[in-house]
Amino acid sequence: MLGCTCCLLRCTCLHGLQHPVQQIFGLKPAPEGTGVIAGGAVRAVMTSVGVQNVLTKSLGTANPHNVIKATFDALVQLRDRREVAAMRGKQVEEL
Numbered sequence: 625m626l627g628c629t630c631c632l633l634r635c636t637c638l639h640g641l642q643h644p645v646q647q648i649f650g651l652k653p654a655p656e657g658t659g660v661i662a663g664g665a666v667r668a669v670m671t672s673v674g675v676q677n678v679l680t681k682s683l684g685t686a687n688p689h690n691v692i693k694a695t696f697d698a699l700v701q702l703r704d705r706r707e708v709a710a711m712r713g714k715q716v717e718e719l
Contacts, residue, residue, distance in 0.1 A: 645701050649694035652679040664688075669695045 645651045654661065654677040660670045662680040665688040670678055682691050709716045 645698040649683070649691065649698050650681040651695075651698045651702075652681075653677070654679045663691070665691050666695050669699075673699065 644653060656677055658677045658679070660667050660675065660678055660680075662670055662678065663682065666680050666682070669692060670680070680695075682694065685691065703711075705716050705719055709719055712719075
């Protein structure tokens, strides 16, 4: 785990997302103070992992099992600045 110990995500204490994730299920960063804009199943997951500011949208099924599975898939796709810099072969400051 990278970042702070107050959440399960790799964060830098911003308690939000660094970039949008889009597939069947979308996670979008939200400004500070927005809160968790999500349905019941997604809201439970987001608050459990420590995300405080996020906008979500589920396209397609409304089945809670599938929505939670898509939420976890989207969370796994999140990358921090160090990972993106390493993939691009650059320093973090260059991003």
